[in-house]
Amino acid sequence: MNIASKIVIPLFVVFVIFYGFKKKVNIYESFLEGAKEGLIISFNIFPSIIAMVFAINIFLDSRFVYEILGFLKPLLNLINIPIEIMPMAILRPISGTASLAIMNDIFINHGPDSYIGRLASVLQGCTDTTIYVLALYFSSVRIKKIRYSLGVGLFADLIGITVAFLITMLFF
Amino acid sequence: MVSYIWFFLIIIGITFSFLTGKIDLINDSILTNGENALDLMMSILPIIVLWTGIMKIAEESGLLRNFAKLVEPLLSKLFPSVPKSHPSLGFIASNIAANMMGLGSAATPFGLKAMSELQKINKNKEEASEAMITFLVLNTAGVTIVPTTVLALRIAHGSLNPSEIILPGVIATFCSSLGGLLLDYYIRKRRNKN
Numbered sequence: 001m002n003i004a005s006k007i008v009i010p011l012f013v014v015f016v017i018f019y020g021f022k023k024k025v026n027i028y029e030s031f032l033e034g035a036k037e038g039l040i041i042s043f044n045i046f047p048s049i050i051a052m053v054f055a056i057n058i059f060l061d062s063r064f065v066y067e068i069l070g071f072l073k074p075l076l077n078l079i080n081i082p083i084e085i086m087p088m089a090i091l092r093p094i095s096g097t098a099s100l101a102i103m104n105d106i107f108i109n110h111g112p113d114s115y116i117g118r119l120a121s122v123l124q125g126c127t128d129t130t131i132y133v134l135a136l137y138f139s140s141v142r143i144k145k146i147r148y149s150l151g152v153g154l155f156a157d158l159i160g161i162t163v164a165f166l167i168t169m170l171f172f
Numbered sequence: 173m174v175s176y177i178w179f180f181l182i183i184i185g186i187t188f189s190f191l192t193g194k195i196d197l198i199n200d201s202i203l204t205n206g207e208n209a210l211d212l213m214m215s216i217l218p219i220i221v222l223w224t225g226i227m228k229i230a231e232e233s234g235l236l237r238n239f240a241k242l243v244e245p246l247l248s249k250l251f252p253s254v255p256k257s258h259p260s261l262g263f264i265a266s267n268i269a270a271n272m273m274g275l276g277s278a279a280t281p282f283g284l285k286a287m288s289e290l291q292k293i294n295k296n297k298e299e300a301s302e303a304m305i306t307f308l309v310l311n312t313a314g315v316t317i318v319p320t321t322v323l324a325l326r327i328a329h330g331s332l333n334p335s336e337i338i339l340p341g342v343i344a345t346f347c348s349s350l351g352g353l354l355l356d357y358y359i360r361k362r363r364n365k366n
Contacts, residue, residue: 016233022233023234025229025232025233030231030232031225033225034228035221035225041220041284042217049209049212049213050206053208053212054182055182056181058181058185058186058201058205059182059184061185061200061201062192062197062198063192063194064184067192093312100321103325111330112326112330112331112334113332118340121319121326124319124322125338125345127312129312131177140288141291143298147299148359149304150177152305152355153308153309155352156348156351156355157348159351159352163347164340164341167340167344171339
């Protein structure tokens with residue numbers, strides 16, 4: 001699986017360049033033109049990256065999520081969900097790096113083949129960082145009203161996280 | 173809406189650490205924040221520039237249009253408001269394909285291009301169009317078949333069977349996407365009726 005996903009990118013690049021060459025496109029010139037567009041896109045999203053990293057770091061460093069979860073512990077024990085997984089489940093839609101860091105901690109403390117290690121793996125793979133993606137994509141085209149997109153995105157995350165819990169219990 | 177998220181993240185963070193007496197942590201956090209943002213930017217900037225360059229070749233050679241035509245029967249059902257053979261469909265398809273293979277960083281430039289193409293056919297430039305929302309629901313629900321980072325980390329920590337999480341992951345991601353799309357469809361239907 002890992003090797004397959006490593007071959008995809010080089011094959012894709014060769015295919016695109018070969019196809020362009022065959023169709024007599026000036027491939028080098030079009031590359032430069034596209035790259036310039038990419039630079040403009042990056043320039044446009046930089047302020048929103050600064051803004052999001054700023055707010056997310058303040059939120060994470062206050063350890064609000066960790067402290068609040070202490071209250072939920074008896075309830076979680078009842079339904080057989082380890083407390084260590086909860087910060088990851090909550091932070092998954094907010095920050096990909098934060099949830100990845102928590103997963104890494106879980107692997108170190110419990111091993112990747114433990115119940116909680118498998119749970120973390122399924123959780124990390126099953127959904128993306130909704131809030132970051134929405135902020136990034138909408139600000140790149142200067143959309144101000146994002147309408148119902150956040151609600152639907154978080155709803156999808158909630159389903160993904162719930163199914164991840166259920167499926168890991170069933171599978172392992 | 174993003175304003176609200178931003179507001180709450182900052183207010184909760186600062187108020188909470190003030191109450192727990194750990195305000196000095198937040199002080200450090202604010203001061204080193206810019207550096208973190210720049211690191212993140214620097215790690216995605218070359219990828220975005222490189223892939224928008226490569227994709228320009230695919231665009232001008234007609235490859236992207238052909239690819240869009242190939243997946244059109246499926247995508248046009250999900251995006252009824254996008255005209256047939258519109259370039260955005262090619263970028264949407266490439267973005268989803270890259271996400272499926274777990275190539276998140278390669279997917280971002282396709283996604284950003286898809287957004288700028290969708291913006292061209294958006295009637296109200298300040299407001300998210302229905303097509304944009306459907307696209308982002310598909311994107312954030314994360315249709316991942318090969319979660320490369322997770323697999324790499326499992327291997328690094330000596331898992332005996334690193335890929336055992338793929339099947340449950342695919343089931344979870346499928347339910348998540350399906351749930352998001354159904355809710356999106358339902359909201360769209362109800363709004364268009366009124």
